[in-house]
Amino acid sequence: MNDNEKELEQLLGDLTFDDTPDRKHRDLLEQELLRNFDLHGSKTVGSRHHAKWRIVMNTKIAKIAAAAVLLIAAFVGFGLLDGTSSVSWAQVRDQVAAVKAVVYKVQVKTTENGKPVQLRIEATLANQHGTRMDTYMGKQLLGRSFTLADKKSQIHIFPKKKKYIEVALTEENRIENGDPKLIVESFMKGDYQELGRREIDGVAVKGIQSSDVSPTAGFPGGRGLMEALKDQSCAKVLTSLWVDVATGWPVEIAMDVTDKDGNEQMKIVVGDFQWDAQIDPATFGSIIPEGYTAMYKVDAQHLEEGKQLLDGLKYFAQINDGKYPAKLSIRDVVGEIGKIYGAKKGDPSFKIDDTQVSTLKFGAQYFQTLQKDGKDPAYYGPTVTAADANKVLLRWKLSDGQYRVIMGDLQIKDVDAAQLAKLEAP
Numbered sequence: 001m002n003d004n005e006k007e008l009e010q011l012l013g014d015l016t017f018d019d020t021p022d023r024k025h026r027d028l029l030e031q032e033l034l035r036n037f038d039l040h041g042s043k044t045v046g047s048r049h050h051a052k053w054r055i056v057m058n059t060k061i062a063k064i065a066a067a068a069v070l071l072i073a074a075f076v077g078f079g080l081l082d083g084t085s086s087v088s089w090a091q092v093r094d095q096v097a098a099v100k101a102v103v104y105k106v107q108v109k110t111t112e113n114g115k116p117v118q119l120r121i122e123a124t125l126a127n128q129h130g131t132r133m134d135t136y137m138g139k140q141l142l143g144r145s146f147t148l149a150d151k152k153s154q155i156h157i158f159p160k161k162k163k164y165i166e167v168a169l170t171e172e173n174r175i176e177n178g179d180p181k182l183i184v185e186s187f188m189k190g191d192y193q194e195l196g197r198r199e200i201d202g203v204a205v206k207g208i209q210s211s212d213v214s215p216t217a218g219f220p221g222g223r224g225l226m227e228a229l230k231d232q233s234c235a236k237v238l239t240s241l242w243v244d245v246a247t248g249w250p251v252e253i254a255m256d257v258t259d260k261d262g263n264e265q266m267k268i269v270v271g272d273f274q275w276d277a278q279i280d281p282a283t284f285g286s287i288i289p290e291g292y293t294a295m296y297k298v299d300a301q302h303l304e305e306g307k308q309l310l311d312g313l314k315y316f317a318q319i320n321d322g323k324y325p326a327k328l329s330i331r332d333v334v335g336e337i338g339k340i341y342g343a344k345k346g347d348p349s350f351k352i353d354d355t356q357v358s359t360l361k362f363g364a365q366y367f368q369t370l371q372k373d374g375k376d377p378a379y380y381g382p383t384v385t386a387a388d389a390n391k392v393l394l395r396w397k398l399s400d401g402q403y404r405v406i407m408g409d410l411q412i413k414d415v416d417a418a419q420l421a422k423l424e425a426p
Contacts, residue, residue, distance in 0.1 A: 013313050030299040049295050062259060089188065089208065092248050096184045096275070101126040103274040105179060106220050110266040121220050123178055124277075129284040131178045133220055146287050147178065155287055158295075164288055165358060168296040180217030180270055183253055186243050195247070200271075205242040205251050219255060219268060224300075236260070296355045298362050308406055309367060312360025314410055315353065317386045319344075323395065324381040325360075328367050333360055370396045376403075384408045392423050 043422040106121035119142075123133045135142045144157040147169070156165040190212025197206050215237065236259070242252045250273060254281065257266040298308060314325055316333070320340055325333050337357060344350040370377035377396040384391045388408030395405040402414045405423065 021253045088206075088248070092243050092250070093184055093188045095248055096250065099181060099276055100105050100128070100178060101277045103272075103277045103279075104270055105272040107271075108266070109268075123138045123220060124279060125179055126182075126279045126284070126285050129279070129281075132283060133178055146284065148284075148287075157287075157289070157292065159207075161295075161354075162292050163295045163354075164292050165295050165298070167362070178220040179218040180250065180273070181255060182251060183213065183239075183270070184241065186213045186217035186241075192241075195242075197245070198242070200251050201241060203251055204245045206245050207240055207242040209238065209240045211236070211238050213237070213255070215255065215257075215268075219270070249273065296358060298359070306406055308359060309363030309394075310406060310410050310412065312356065312363040313406070315356035316360055319350075319352075322386040324384065324386070325364075327383050328364050328379045328394065329379060330361050330364050330368075333357075333364050367394070367396075386410070390423075392420075395420065396423075 001392065022053045041220040086355050090123040101124075103124050106119075106123060108117075108119040108121065109118050118137070120136045121133050122136070123131065125131045128149065131147040132144070134144045145160070146155045146157075147153075148155070152169055154167040154169055156167070158164065168408075187208060187210055190210050192208040192212070195207035195209050197204060199205065232295065237255060237257050239253070241250060242254075251271065255266075255268045256264065258264050283286055316337070317324055320336075325336055327333075334357075337352065341350075341352055367377060375396040375398075377394065379394040380392060380393075381394070384393045385408060389411070391408045393406050393408050395403050395408070397403055398414065402416055403420045405413050405415055407413070
């Protein structure tokens with residue numbers, strides 16, 4: 001090895017990088033490398049470039065120089081020498097978007113009736129098949145769901161009851177549930193701030209944080225996550241994304257949901273990623289186990305028609321003496337049905353129909369999305385009963401500007417804004 005090679009090898013061995021965001025780093029690094037590459041001691045930049053590359057490209061030193069270029073490219077590529085990190089996060093997004101399959105785990109911590117609840121989800125997403133999510137509480141498998149790519153449908157399996165539910169999905173419903181690629185993409189669409197570095201399970205990671213990422217943007221559960229919260233109007237959502245500094249792959253995505261006073265309502269951590277995983281076809285085989293029976297089927301593509309919601313409300317009025325739910329949300333509906341059951345459990349002829357309850361839950365979940373979608377919904381359940389044929393029970397705006405109205409006797413009609421005003425007049 002000649003003196004030139006030794007000098008450059010020593011340079012590469014001793015070179016250290018400070019990843020503190022500073023726009024001057026790139027220029028300083030370039031100057032330092034050029035100074036050390038000045039093999040003939042030239043004092044001018046122009047002659048230094050020509051002399052340097054004539055020698056480098058005609059000796060074995062070219063290999064070491066190439067290594068130096070790759071080293072610099074790696075740091076520059078991940079934005080460690082650029083205060084904005086715009087290039088690095090764009091690369092993370094593009095790298096993740098190209099993934100055809102990923103396996104990951106989710107930890108969910110929340111409270112129910114004042115008691116802590118922890119769930120674990122083991123998920124597999126494959127472009128060829130769809131998404132599978134197994135939900136556990138401790139070691140118990142609570143349920144398994146498949147969002148199938150070829151059928152555009154979702155199937156929920158309930159092992160304890162040996163039953164299943166099938167939901168025909170819209171494209172929006174299908175892609176929003178359980179796709180970490182969409183979460184990463186959502187970070188890039190909104191504002192975020194740098195979090196610096198830390199370690200996760202011994203891996204050096206760099207992070208960003210955003211309050212613009214919605215739970216519907218790929219988190220398992222989608223819109224249902226926010227629906228489960230007691231007071232979602234006061235909820236604050238803060239999401240963080242941590243990527244491996246060496247590879248650019250996401251290592252952890254965390255979502256913290258707090259109330260207006262800063263009290264934690266829910267924490268979701270997505271991690272243990274296996275990016276570009278090889279998926280065993282058996283993962284999506286035997287979707288409906290032998291011996292399982294269907295609870296019901298839902299066509300989410302036609303929820304706007306209102307029939308799903310109407311059927312659920314009809315059942316609720318039947319078991320509640322003609323009265324409708326006080327609030328049209330999954331949490332409140334389930335709570336009221338529990339109270340009805342408690343009051344009538346002494347009657348041997350009274351039974352809760354799980355199928356009808358699930359129908360109402362899906363309808364209520366759809367109604368909750370109408371506000372987020374700007375559909376001007378209103379619900380008058382506390383003051384309208386099944387006997388009020390001339391009163392509006394609920395309504396929402398359609399895409400053509402008309403309003404879909406469900407009356408107290410559960411008739412459905414479409415009216416314009418002027419007609420609605422008359423119907424809702426005291």
